[in-house]
Each structure stands twice: as C-alpha cells, then as structure tokens.
Amino acid sequence: MALINTGAGANAIGVQKGNKFYIVLLTLVATLGGLLFGYDTAVVNGAEKSLVDFYITPMLDPANYNSITAPIIHQYRTVFVVVLFIVVLIVCTLIVKLLTKKKGLPVSLIIILALIIWSYYFLTQALPTVAATIKDTADSIKGFVISSALIGCIIGGAAAGMVSKGIGRKNGLFIAAIAFLLSAVGAWRPEWFNVFGVMDVYSFVIYRILGGIGVGLASMISPMYIAEIAPAKIRGKLVSFNQFAIIFGMLVIYFVNYVIAGRGDAEWLRTEGWRWMFFSGVIPAFIFFVLLFIVPETPRYLAMKGRNEEALKVLEKIGGKEEAPIVLTSIQGTLHETNRPWLSYGGLVIIIGLLLSVFQQFVGINVVLYYAGNIFRNMGASTDSSLLQTIIVGVVNLVFTVLAIFTVDKFGRKPLMIIGSIGMAVSMLALGLSFYFNQQGIGALIFMLIYTAAFAMSWGPVCWVLLAEIFPNSIRGALSIAVAIQWIANWVVSFTFPMMNDNVGLVEKFHHGFSYWIYAVMSVLSAIFIWKLVPETKGKTLEEIEGFWKKK
Template identity: 50%
Template sequence: MENKNSFNNKLIILITLVASLGGLLFGYDTAVISGAVGAMNSFFINPLDNDNVLASGAIIEFKSIISIVSIGVLVLFGYFLFKFFKKVTSIAIIVIFLLIAIPLFKMYFLDLPDVLTENLRNSILGFMTSSALVGCILGASFGDFIANSVGRRNGLVIAAILFLISALGSGYPEAFNVFGIQTLSSFIIYRIIGGMGVGVASMLAPLYIAEMAPANIRGKMVSFNQLAIVTGMLVVYFVNYFIVQGQSDDWITESGWRYMFLSEVIPAFLFFVLLLFMPKTPRFEVMKGNEEKAKTILDKLNVKSSSDRILSEIKNSFKTKKAHWLFYGWPVIIVGLLLSVFQQFVGINVVLYYAPEIFKGMGVDTNASMLQTIIVGAINMIFTVIAIMTVDNFGRKKLLLIGSVVMGISMIGLGFSLFSGAVGFTSLLLMLVYIAAFAVSWGPVTWVLLSEIFPNSIKGVMAVAVAVQWLANLVISWTFPIMNNNPFLVDTFNHGFSYWVYGAFAVISAIFVWKFVPETKGRSLEDMEQLWLKKEQE
C-alpha cells in the first residue's frame, strides 16, 4: 500500500470535488421531481380528464414514446449480447426474448384504451415522473464509448451541457417545444435529455475519480461522489421547500414546479465551467498513446518519484485492452450486474422520488411533507458521510451485509405499519432507519465496487452495469404508483404491499453479497485482474 504522503492530496481532493459535482447534479436532477409530482399531476394529467381530444393525443404520443424507447433499449440489449456471446447464440436469445416481450408489450402499451382509465392515468404519471431514467439508461449505455473516445473529463462536460438543456426545457416545455408535440410529451423528452446527462455522469464521475485517486484513499474519494449525490438531493429538497413555502396550491401548479426545474441551471453551469480547468486521467492518456501527457499529470498528482512506477503499472494493465468481456469469466459480469440491480430493487428511489407524496398519503399537508422530505435527505447525507469514513477501514462487503439486513427489517416493518393503518411516528422512524441503512451501505459502496471490480481491459462492462442499474431504477419507479394506487392492492394491503416487495429484495441482496461478492478493500485496480483470473481458473 502506498504511503499517503507520496501523493498531492490537495490536488486529488480538488479534482474529486469538481468531478463530484456530476454526482450532485445526478442527485439534483433525479430528486427535483419529488417536489413537483403533485403539481405535475394537476398541470399535465388533470386537464386530460375533461378534454377527450387532448387525452386521445396524449395517449397516442405516450404509446409512441414508449415504442421508441422500447426499440432503443432492445437495440442496446442486442448490442451488449453480441459483445458477450457468439452471433448465433445472441440471435437465439433475442428471438426468445422477442417472443416473450412482444405479446406483453402489446398487451400493456399498444392495446391501451383510447380513453383515460385510472390505471392508464397512473401509468402516464409514473412514466412522466420516472422518464429521466430512460435517458439514464441511454446515457450510461453510451458512457463507455464517450469515455474512450473523448475522455472521462470531456464526457462530464457533455453531461453538464445536457443538464443545462434539460433544466431549461423541463421548466418551460411549451416555450422550448421544438418537437411539435403536446406539452406533456415535450416535458418528458426534456426529462429524458437530463437523464442522459445523469447516465453519463453516473458512470464517468466515479470512474474519473477512481483513475485519479491512489488505492489507499480511493474508496473514500469515490464515495465523495455518492456524498455529492445525496447532497444534491438534500439541496433540491430545500430549494423545493422554499419555493412552495407559503404559496397556494394554484400557484404551485401553475408556476412553482417550473422554478424547481429551472434552479438546476446554476449548479450545471458551475460544473461546466470548472471542468474546463480539470486534467484528463493518466489512464485515458495512456490509452490514446499520450504517455508524456500521462507522465505530466502523474507528476502533478504525485509529490514524490512514484509516477514512473504508476505509469508502468498503467501501461501493463492495458496489454490486454481488447480483451473479450468474458476474458475473466462470468463471475465478475454477474456480480457487477446484480450489484446494480439490487441497489435499485431494495426500493430506495421510490422513497427519494415520491417522499412528499408518501408523506401526504400519511395525512400531512404540503409544507409538512416537504419538511419531512428534508429530514429524509439529511439522514441520507449524514449516514453517507459515515460510510465515507468507514468504507476504507470497515470493508465493502460488511457494510453491504449490514445495510441489507437493516433495510429488509425496516421495509417489512413499514409495510406492516401501513397495512395496519398505524401510520405516524413509527412509519416515519422506519423510513428514516431504512434511509440510514442504505446511505451507509448500498448507496456509496455499490459505486465504489463498480469502479473497482472491473479490470481495465474490460472496463466497458461498467457501462452495462450502470445501464442495468438505471433500467432497474426505471422499473421500480414506474411501477410504484401503479402498485401503490391499484384499487385491489389498496383495498387488500392498504399501501403496504410494495414495501414488502422491497423488503424481500433486501433480504435476497444480503444472501447474494454473503455468497458471491468479494472484498476489494485495499486492492489496486490492477490487483483485481489477478483475483478474477484466479476465480476463472478454479
């Protein structure tokens, strides 16, 4: 392990803070919707109830957007399959998938009624709320291409531009409606554009930091990205609160939600400007054959004469840079993908995106629900700081195990609280315990592991893992209002059903971590190659 004094810690911290603004915008962009869900329902969805022509057009455009998104995801799915398998195997898997998916897609989307039913209403609201996640999938999927073509830093610059466009278009979708479609659809498209920025940043920010930071503090530095994410969420919770404080519901419905989205312009512009002064990573420069530039950057990062050795290690790690994604076997692929899936299937973003609406469902007014959401954000941030202080000492695997167990107990308990109708302080406490458990474990640790477990020669798999993470996020966020507002489930389980589902996934995630996830604490990025090669040979 390298001596911490052999590094220019001030420069590394500065680079980490700037790159982490990508994480802050990640949190800001995804959480800003939480304060606007009720207003958007009133502004975009309620008018459809009284205007059949408007509703019919919205349904047609909704079907069209879903169809285009589905085709795009299918193309990406096929592309990644061809990266994994031989041509014949990939075609066979795609054919089987289509035979299953097309009837389901036709049933749930193309055969939607031409009138606005309650389930269709909930589906449109759920998709509008979670539409940014579609962009996240696309952005993350192209993250590897962007990282390897224009670089990690320049990729983050692209993300900053996308954030700016989305903030303006989401705030005034009718003024920036260059698509010739309904305002609802224009809003969805601009949210997708912002999601693309989130998807790019979600992959490149931790990757950029991981490639700049030394092994002995890398976990802590990468965790700053997660701290920035939850900080962005907390900041936007405050922003949303101050925007709506003392305002009437009519004003919030007409104008308040616009200011929520427009407020993102400030951090996005700051991120864009600061990135222009940041260096590219040494690994990217070596990848492009610019060893002198890489050496210059390493000399700035290292205050002692260790840059030659680090440069040599980086060069050696790229000897198999064109390795097949299965070069190290299936274990690393499966572990990476399931880490991403479980991070979302435990239900965290349901709480973060729908917190004000959840609290309103417990009987509190708009201002109180916003204040309780701020408490959620504060707990999230405090325990993320604890994770940063412990991830390099306590270990990644132990934190994940503890988090899974506590989340499982909390979510199952919250489900029973709602089922029994005993909502109040107990429900709030269970939710806060759940948030704390996630923040100290799966929140930051998943990103640390994704930046560590994939050897350089197959680093592109990280793009798949992040894309899968956003796909899982989309599934959870879209289906929550459908489950939570379904008349049968409400009558039978009184809103407790969905929380039991998330609690069950938390329990399953604990078993997965215990059996399959390796400890990466203290290992260099190059050490991970030997670990997976050893597993492949066993």
C-alpha cells in the same frame, strides 16, 4: 443512488506526493458531476405532486376525454414503445458482448421480435373509456413521466464508455454539463421549447431524458476522471467524494424544493412552483460547465491518444517535474492490458454482478428518494411538512453513507450488506403494516428513516465497492452490463411504484401498504443472496479475488 467506480486509471498516477491543492481543485470540479447526478434525479421528489396535478389529473375529468385524455394516452403509447426499443437495443448490445455474436445475435433477435409483436398489440388496442381503466392508465403515465430521467440514465450510462474513450473524459463531462443545462431550461418551460411535435407533457419527458443522459455520463466519467487524476495513496478517498457529492446533491435539492414550495400557495405550486424547482438546476450546471474550462484532460487519456507531451505537462503540474516521467512510463505500461471474453471466469461472477445491481434497486430505495413527498402525504402530511420530512430523509441518507465509507474496511462487505438487508426488510414490513392499519404518524416516519439508514450504510455505497472488486481486470468491461441493469432496474421500480401505490383495488385492500411489502420481500431475498453467493472481499487483493473465480 450509486457511485460507479470504474477502476479505470487504477495505475494512473503512480506514487507521487502530489500538489494537494491542485488535486483537490480538480476533484471538486469533477465531483460537481456527482452533485448534479444527485440533484437532477432527486428534483422530481418535490415536483411530483404538482406535475401530476398539472398534467395527469385533468385526464380523469370525463369532460376532457377528447381534448386531453385520448391524445395523451395515444402519444404515451407511441413514446413508450420508442423508449422501450431504445432500452432493449442497449440490452441486446450487452447480450452480444456477453455471449459473443454467434450466441448473442439469435437471442437478441428473438427479444426484438417479441417486442415488435407486443408493440403492435399495445399500439392497436382500443383506448380505455371506463373510468377505472383510465385511472390505471393515468397511473402508468404518471410513473412514466416521473421516472423519465432514468431512461436517459440508461442511455447515458451505456454511452459513457464510448464517449470517454472516443472524445475524452473532460469532453464527456462537458457534454454532461450541457445536457444538464438544456434539461433544466427545457423542463422549466416545456411548452416554450417544444420543438418535438408532441404534447407539452412529452416535451417535458424528452427534456428530462436529456438530463438523464447527463446523469448517466457523469455517473461513470466523474469518478473515472478523479481516479485517473489522483495519486494512488489517496485515490480511494478522493473517488469516495463523488459518492458523497451524489447524496449531498440530493440533500441540496430537497432543501431547494422546500424553499421554493414556501414561496406561494398550492395553486402557484401547481402551475409555476414546480417549474422553478427544475430551473434551479441551471445554477450548479452552469458553474460545472464554466469550471470545466480550467481543468485539464487526464494524463491517462492523453497517453492513450499518444499526446505524451501534454500528459507530461499535466503530471508535472499535479506531482512535480521529478516524478512526472516515472508516472508517465507507468501509465504507458498499463495501456496494453489484455481484454478477455466476459465469460472467461464462468457465468457466476456475471450473475452476482447483475443480481447486486438488481437487488440494489428492487429493495425500493429510489421510491423513497423520488416519491418521499408522496409517501409522507399518504401519511397525512401537508405539502410543506412532507418536503421538510424529505429533508430529514436526505440528512439521514448522507450521515449513514459517510458512516459506511468509514466502516466498510473494518466490518467487511458481507456483514454490512446482510445487516442492511435485514434492517430494510423489517422497516419496510412495518411501514406497510402502518399503512394497512391506518396508523401513519411518527412511527411510520421512524420506519422510513430506519430504512434509509439501513440502505445508506449497506447497499448504497458497499454494493459498488463489491462491484469494483469482484470483476477481474481482464473482464472489467463486463461491469458495464451491471451498470446498465442497475439503471434499468431503477427505472422499472420508479415506473411501477405509482401503479402499485395508487391502484384503486390495491388501495382498497391494503391502504397503500402493498408496495412496501414487495420491497420487504426483496430485502429478505437480498440478504439470502449475499449470504449464500457473494464472497467476502475484505482484506483480499484483487489477485486473490480473481483466483476465487478461477477455482469456480
């Protein structure tokens, strides 16, 4: 997963020494948004098998065709088309911003027209009746249900800039906290809180989308809040806590899932256990919601809204009365930064930003983070063992993420990214071969851990360092298109994995190895991309990096 370092507030809190305790307190509260980001997106890892057994498996029983299978498929098509339209409208909005209205509107209208034609075909085709076709459709629905939170992430991520600018950073985090709370409760008992007029499985999907909106908001606003509240000298370290919190949140929920799974047998886990995995999110979400009452709005936002006296009080509390007026003046001097068209520096910087986001997801990391339990069960592990092994994956992810944070300025961005890509390619190739030759065991687990370590020390945090550095200040808003594409790519990978991994024909030929070879190929392509196109930004000022694009 990724930290969205917006760069906002890069000059927010001057050079003051700061009230360290108060600053750390505010940072910890804001990083709860990051923790919930990791917690909410990874909770599905432990619940995935039970969700499938509870909602999807009954579809495959011919006796349930009229009562369960046909209605689920029919509503799936409708809900999927609605979701696709939302995602496409977000993409089209970004296209218009990128290409301007004159060029962007015609392109967007063509895309929307094509989607309308496809949707008509998709909605009007006959329902499948052959067992193999029903199985393929069930795999699609499985991917849709498991990855549903990511749809919300796309929406929340796209709205985060508008929300943070319109109602403030603090209120944006409040909305995220409420979304987390409602999602945890709704996903716990989707049939009790089904006010949407859909089948219970899609009530669950809607509540997961709501949680994803919270993730999307927090993914941008949490690091933005920290960046705008922190003194310049320690801003980088404090913002990096948010990345740590995301990975730590994943590790916490892996452990929570393991504990909950141990409370009952397989039948209890299928009917009740998965519910408590989602409901457990109420605890950190409620703590986050309550603690937000004690933190102030950021000085930069207050100054943007002309609330200078309030901004001054916050600055005094953070860094003392002597420096507060100086810092406020500094903030006011950055409020009128010029915004240039996104293509002012040519298309290369945009293309690199988009490809960084796409490759970060297409190498398959979120398959590991969301489906690790499924992968380990395919290796022959029991449910308990698979959840325990998932905890090991989480620990490795955390350790190597911290390692990357401390080495990115020493070894450089490109070497870490290329080495990470090679490590991922080799380990995914080996993992696919271990499945293909039915040699799953300790070796396959080691390949999985090597892959996780390789990603965590490279494409995880370092990708976001590059994205934060390569976009010049005057087109910083273009980062939003890279963020949106990252969430969309995340959704595509998570949605398609069950279709590749569980497809009957592919399983017969490749024994679950096919999808891992796809991710290995993507890892190789990512290494070539970094080597050929991405500039090294280590030790360069933002002005020097900006000059690189001007030369292009």
